[in-house]
Amino acid sequence: GAVVSQHPSRVICKSGTSVKIECRSLDFQATTMFWYRQFPKQSLMLMATSNEGSKATYEQGVEKDKFLINHASLTLSTLTVTSAHPEDSSFYICSGAMSSRTYEQYFGPGTRLTVT
Amino acid sequence: AQKITQTQPGMFVQEKEAVTLDCTYDTSDPSYGLFWYKQPSSGEMIFLIYQGSYDQQNATEGRYSLNFQKARKSANLVISASQLGDSAMYFCAMPLANTGNQFYFGTGTSLTVIP
Numbered sequence: 001g002a003v004v005s006q007h008p009s010r011v012i013c014k015s016g017t018s019v020k021i022e023c024r025s026l027d028f029q030a031t032t033m034f035w036y037r038q039f040p041k042q043s044l045m046l047m048a049t050s051n052e053g054s055k056a057t058y059e060q061g062v063e064k065d066k067f068l069i070n071h072a073s074l075t076l077s078t079l080t081v082t083s084a085h086p087e088d089s090s091f092y093i094c095s096g097a098m099s100s101r102t103y104e105q106y107f108g109p110g111t112r113l114t115v116t
Numbered sequence: 117a118q119k120i121t122q123t124q125p126g127m128f129v130q131e132k133e134a135v136t137l138d139c140t141y142d143t144s145d146p147s148y149g150l151f152w153y154k155q156p157s158s159g160e161m162i163f164l165i166y167q168g169s170y171d172q173q174n175a176t177e178g179r180y181s182l183n184f185q186k187a188r189k190s191a192n193l194v195i196s197a198s199q200l201g202d203s204a205m206y207f208c209a210m211p212l213a214n215t216g217n218q219f220y221f222g223t224g225t226s227l228t229v230i231p
Contacts, residue, residue, distance in 0.1 A: 001163075043207060043221045043224050044207070044221045045221075046218060046219065091159060093159070104166075105219060107161035107162075108160070110159040
């Protein structure tokens with residue numbers, strides 16, 4: 001099956017700093033990548049959708065200036081949490097979809113962000 | 117509006133028994149798909165099974181099967197012969213109408229398999 005990796009798997013940062021999370025499709029070209037956020041014991045909430053070479057489309061309520069998404073290539077998307085605060089602590093999951101099978105998403109293992 | 121409902125926040129099942137996890141949905145899209153994912157404590161989302169709304173037969177993948185009742189708008193996941201490794205969160209999901217691939221997830225069911 002298609003594999004998606006995320007780096008780092010865990011990160012602890014201080015309030016006010018920025019953190020970058022990478023999402024890579026290892027064996028397929030992900031024309032579309034998605035970023036989700038998941039609080040403990042809750043479901044995944046879609047934050048944004050990004051297509052390679054285009055600006056990301058953010059869901060309502062997600063601050064695009066705070067959560068910067070870049071989808072520079074067909075295998076890499078990055079999420080940068082700028083000026084992180086403790087309330088940004090969460091589990092962030094990315095997924096990728098191929099153009100030929102857009103209804104199938106392949107999920108990364110997630111990144112646990114803790115802001116102190 | 118599109119909606120996915122999982123009414124069982126937590127379920128317990130004896131090892132080797134079968135268990136059914138409920139999922140109901142609402143959509144105006146005439147053609148849609150339903151997905152089930154497993155999320156163990158490690159966090160990764162594992163694809164289990166897919167059912168297309170026009171599929172004639174209920175989907176099956178090994179020990180997983182879907183009890184798809186279109187008229188009732190339900191797509192329940194059946195896990196047969198439960199194993200300890202099946203203990204995890206299970207999410208039902210469907211693509212949002214007119215987006216093709218943006219997923220909307222249910223609230224999930226936490227399954228615990230008892231030895």
